[in-house]
Amino acid sequence: MRPPFEEITGIILVGGKSRRMGQDKALLPIRGKLMVERVLELFQEQFPQVLLIGDRPERFERYHLPVLPDIFPGSSLGGLYTGLQHAASEHIFVASCDLPFPNRAILQHCCTQREGFDAVVPCSEQGPEPLFACYRKSCLPAMRAQLEEGRFNITTIFPHLLTRLVPYPELHPFDADRTAFINLNTPHEFAGLTGQPQS
Numbered sequence: 218m219r220p221p222f223e224e225i226t227g228i229i230l231v232g233g234k235s236r237r238m239g240q241d242k243a244l245l246p247i248r249g250k251l252m253v254e255r256v257l258e259l260f261q262e263q264f265p266q267v268l269l270i271g272d273r274p275e276r277f278e279r280y281h282l283p284v285l286p287d288i289f290p291g292s293s294l295g296g297l298y299t300g301l302q303h304a305a306s307e308h309i310f311v312a313s314c315d316l317p318f319p320n321r322a323i324l325q326h327c328c329t330q331r332e333g334f335d336a337v338v339p340c341s342e343q344g345p346e347p348l349f350a351c352y353r354k355s356c357l358p359a360m361r362a363q364l365e366e367g368r369f370n371i372t373t374i375f376p377h378l379l380t381r382l383v384p385y386p387e388l389h390p391f392d393a394d395r396t397a398f399i400n401l402n403t404p405h406e407f408a409g410l411t412g413q414p415q416s
Contacts, residue, residue: 232271
């Protein structure tokens, strides 16, 4: 089957240092699959091309995908900029590699809202989720300017872009179990989700 979003590139950020977790979060198992694989399988189903952005490409050789180093190392905004810069398509959809339950319906909803916007960013109950969102190449100048100034908070670029922040009540029907935006950062959080201590 052809992917439904042929004009969007999937970008997975794999460059985090996982300092609080103590080991590479991307390669932690969640219900029989590595976390990065959970994102990768969804993206390969939805998009014709997937790029991994980060260092140490040997970690991901088994997936036979491009692993591109950050143009501006050291932040998620730098990884997002790198993915958008390298993508052959006008739009990308980005995700961090440590989402245990990436939500297909929310991804599709955001992608279908992209016309007329530079960025379409879903919101959880805690606020914007810029690392599970759709961006257009028109974002690049604002991102680069902020990176060159040493400012790395992704959300601070939104006022400088045509941004659609999708409110959580609009997304709640797709996330009834409230798992779409779970993010694991510590061994305690990993154990709480899986019932298994971090090995």
